[in-house]
Amino acid sequence: MLFVVCFVLPIPIALLIYSAFYVRLPTDLPIGVIDGDKSSISREIEFDLDSTSTLRVVKEYNSILEAKDDLNDGNIYGLVIIPDGLQKNIKLGVESKIGFYYNAQFVLIGKALDSSFLKVISTVNAKTDTIRKLIKSSNFGVAFSSAMPIVSKIQALYNPSNDYAQFLMTLILPCTWQILTALGMLNSIGRISGAKNYLQAFGVNIIIFTFWGMAMMVFFQTIGYPMNGSYLVLFLGIVMMSSSISAIVIFFQALLRDMTKTVSVIAAYTAPGLAFAGITYPQNAMDGFALFWSHILPISYFMEIYLQQANYGLAWNDTLKIIIQMFPFLLFLPLGVLIEDFRRGK
Numbered sequence: 001m002l003f004v005v006c007f008v009l010p011i012p013i014a015l016l017i018y019s020a021f022y023v024r025l026p027t028d029l030p031i032g033v034i035d036g037d038k039s040s041i042s043r044e045i046e047f048d049l050d051s052t053s054t055l056r057v058v059k060e061y062n063s064i065l066e067a068k069d070d071l072n073d074g075n076i077y078g079l080v081i082i083p084d085g086l087q088k089n090i091k092l093g094v095e096s097k098i099g100f101y102y103n104a105q106f107v108l109i110g111k112a113l114d115s116s117f118l119k120v121i122s123t124v125n126a127k128t129d130t131i132r133k134l135i136k137s138s139n140f141g142v143a144f145s146s147a148m149p150i151v152s153k154i155q156a157l158y159n160p161s162n163d164y165a166q167f168l169m170t171l172i173l174p175c176t177w178q179i180l181t182a183l184g185m186l187n188s189i190g191r192i193s194g195a196k197n198y199l200q201a202f203g204v205n206i207i208i209f210t211f212w213g214m215a216m217m218v219f220f221q222t223i224g225y226p227m228n229g230s231y232l233v234l235f236l237g238i239v240m241m242s243s244s245i246s247a248i249v250i251f252f253q254a255l256l257r258d259m260t261k262t263v264s265v266i267a268a269y270t271a272p273g274l275a276f277a278g279i280t281y282p283q284n285a286m287d288g289f290a291l292f293w294s295h296i297l298p299i300s301y302f303m304e305i306y307l308q309q310a311n312y313g314l315a316w317n318d319t320l321k322i323i324i325q326m327f328p329f330l331l332f333l334p335l336g337v338l339i340e341d342f343r344r345g346k
């Protein structure tokens with residue numbers, strides 16, 4: 001089991017996670033349309049929706065009731081409802097609302113649907129307003145500027161392409177690596193005793209999973225994720241991460257002296273890492289308990305180190321401050337060794 005955890009599982013788990021996210025961006029998400037207007041504007045909107053890389057109009061419906069079953073069954077992810085009289089209202093300058101319904105339980109898909117739909121509607125608004133302005137001015141540049149006097153310029157500082165694979169995989173793989181490091185440490189000491197044996201197993205476990213941690217960083221860069229910082233600083237963070245979780249496992253095993261109980265405790269401790277690492281659920285939005293749990297997880301500090309180095313190339317001395325914050329986790333190692341020596345002495 002120790003051999004499987006340390007040398008076999010990391011590669012197939014990484015490939016499995018990568019295979020789930022290799023597409024990177026959601027494309028051709030099927031949607032339905034109810035065209036109540038049957039006008040040139042409504043056909044143009046439908047064409048624009050279908051022309052995006054994210055959306056694909058697969059069916060037109062006559063009523064919401066008719067589309068309900070396909071929405072429930074997942075045959076379509078969203079439904080656009082174009083109201084009757086849309087073209088007439090646009091020409092008269094009367095506000096019209098185009099409905100868009102989708103299942104928000106599909107968080108990433110819902111975000112992609114919503115973003116693409118808003119872009120299409122914004123484009124249609126800009127075109128119709130520009131045409132209206134052209135009536136007063138034959139100059140297209142003047143008409144366009146008048147229709148859109150303010151143009152937004154948005155620059156994302158992290159994951160600018162909205163690559164959901166980068167967003168999730170750079171969190172899921174480190175969280176999995178944390179769990180494998182804990183399992184490797186537990187299988188190393190589960191059937192041995194004595195402080196000296198614990199320390200030897202601790203050193204070997206750090207070497208093995210520091211290697212896998214660096215392999216993970218190289219893998220991220222190989223598949224095109226940014227790396228603007230220092231590999232040396234990342235190496236220090238990986239060593240500290242491996243040491244921290246290994247020390248915690250030694251402490252609980254020395255305290256409980258039962259692999260089953262230790263597995264349960266470590267599982268309960270590390271499993272929330274995906275939610276509380278500060279990526280999918282930002283720390284500044286957490287309440288007291290969630291923030292506390294985030295601070296007692298080594299993965300939270302490691303993710304901050306990785307993001308700062310990989311995406312922003314932060315100065316090494318600023319990142320070292322985060323690494324120093326992880327040193328209290330290492331206190332679990334001498335505590336575990338002392339408990340083990342005390343129990344053997346008895």
